[in-house]
Amino acid sequence: MNNLLNKFGEKAPMLAKWGKLLTITGGAQVAIQGIGFVSGILILRFLSVEEYAYYTLLNSMLGTMTNLADGGISTGVMSESGKCWRDREKLGRVLATGMKLRKQFAIASLLVSLPILYYLLQDKGLPWWQSLLMILSVGPAFWAALSGSLLSVVPKLHQDIDDLLKINVSINVVRLLVTIPAILIFPLSGVAILGSGVGQVFGNFKLRKLSAEKADWDSPSDPEARKAILNTVKRILPGTLYYCISGQIVVWLVAIFSTTESLAQIGALSRLVMVLTLVKMVANMLILPRYARLPDVKRLVVPRFYQVMLILVTICSSIVLFAGFFPNVCLWILGKNYADLEYELVLMITSGCLSMLSGMAYHLTSSRGIIPNPYAIIASTIAIQVITLAFIVDFTTLAGVISFSIISSAGNLIYRLIHFIYYTEFKKDWSATIDN
Structure with a gap:
């Protein structure tokens, strides 16, 4: 062997x-x-x-x-x-x-x-x-x-x-x-x-x-x-200030508009999303530092980004499918107080996956100095969130709040991907690098 x-x-x-x-x-x-x-x-x-x-x-x-x-x-x-x-x-x-x-x-x-x-x-x-x-x-x-x-x-x-x-x-x-x-x-x-x-x-x-x-x-x-x-x-802080609110808005909406029991339920479901932390930590330790150290060469920087994101999407899809087919297995871990949350479980896992993908897209691009205009991304995300809360979901229910999180994370991920494509294909001058 x-x-x-x-x-x-x-x-x-x-x-x-x-x-x-x-x-x-x-x-x-x-x-x-x-x-x-x-x-x-x-x-x-x-x-x-x-x-x-x-x-x-x-x-x-x-x-x-x-x-x-x-x-x-x-x-x-x-x-x-x-x-x-x-x-x-x-x-x-x-x-x-x-x-x-x-x-x-x-x-x-x-x-x-x-x-x-x-x-x-x-x-x-x-x-x-x-x-x-x-x-x-x-x-x-x-x-x-x-x-x-x-x-x-x-x-x-x-x-x-x-x-x-x-x-x-x-x-x-x-x-x-x-x-x-x-x-x-x-x-x-x-x-x-x-x-x-x-x-x-x-x-x-x-x-x-x-x-x-x-x-x-x-x-x-x-x-x-x-x-x-x-x-x-200066480029990141406006987004950080916003995401300090946006990232915890699910818990805060439940804390303000719902019951103490719902607050415990959202916390319990979040425990199952911890499986994504394993994927995130491996990527942060092995992939992110190596990506930050890559020479400023387009044929290296751009394909590596798409390769990493594709791998993460595949992993996340598998996790969501498992939660959808075997919800009872997942909820048994939480105990009898949280056994009736099958639908909310799938929503929560989906939300966690989209949030992780958006976060990794942010860390990968920012490590290369590719940072979108914070005011533009904040404005677009707020617009999506306001429309979602006003017309799409019932934010007084647990499922509604998690659905709100899904839509917000998806919009954020799409924005970051579009910005990366625009910056690397049209804005950045790669001719000044060692090898184009």
Whole structure:
């Protein structure tokens, strides 16, 4: 068998290399997502429907706060780091600059997000002191998430896949070992959120140690890198601000216009969509950094984009078909409180797939500096959403809100694909590149 594999590697080295990478990465990601999935399902089963509704709201706002604190910084850091990833000192300056900007953006994020979270919790009838305790429980997870994405830039660029995967596995193991015993003793949403923050804090220490080998974190911030990162932020931030609202609007619509039970149901169905995170993380670790490092050559940049998107569409189609043919298998995982959501399940999986495809299209194009006019894409998406809410769906029902999400994600994906085609075929001057 070893001789056969060696012969295959000699005749098709690229296939053998990618096969090995996908096997190692895929296997580790299955472990990572498997642990995360089990942890999420146990939280779902151990918390009451009411507490899980609060957990859904807190988790949703945590995502919003993290996105606001990023504002396009991680994209700018990845883009700038890709230009100097072999130079430890220069790479350190770029990362230090990004970290400083991230902390500044975090303060603004808190000032915007926390009052909204407090209002939504109060709207559900919680006493003020309980709302404040829940808000405080989000803090550790938020601060940990701020550093995690930037700390992982270095091992991604240097393709230290094995070490990065080990760290990600350890994050999920710590999260599971801390969270489950804690909620067995205190079955509260805030305790579950705190547990996730502990795992990320542990992972950040490991990531910083790993990245220190390739980047000098003691380097001062770089004014030129700051300017370049902020230029990226200026193009991405308007879209980020909008998507902080749009990305969580499903949860917020349910939280405002529907019942606590519906809020728990949307959170429970979201757990099943976590299977897509496996696909997304593999793509982020293996495909996105390599795509960012491609020479600025049309015959490389354009076909690779379509190849990646085609593979993702095939995977997503298979997942939707499975959910449609075997809904009972999926819903059994969630427990008896959520057993009658067959139709909503298929809608939710479809929504998650379209959202992932749109997100990957965004990350692939932005890593090449192909960023559409944020105001145009926001205006078009808002127009679609207003028409959808006014004339197409009933946003007071769970199925209606998820259908709204499907239409929004589909419109966003179509816009990004059209912009990529327009930019690469008509706008960009490829004649200035090394090889056309």
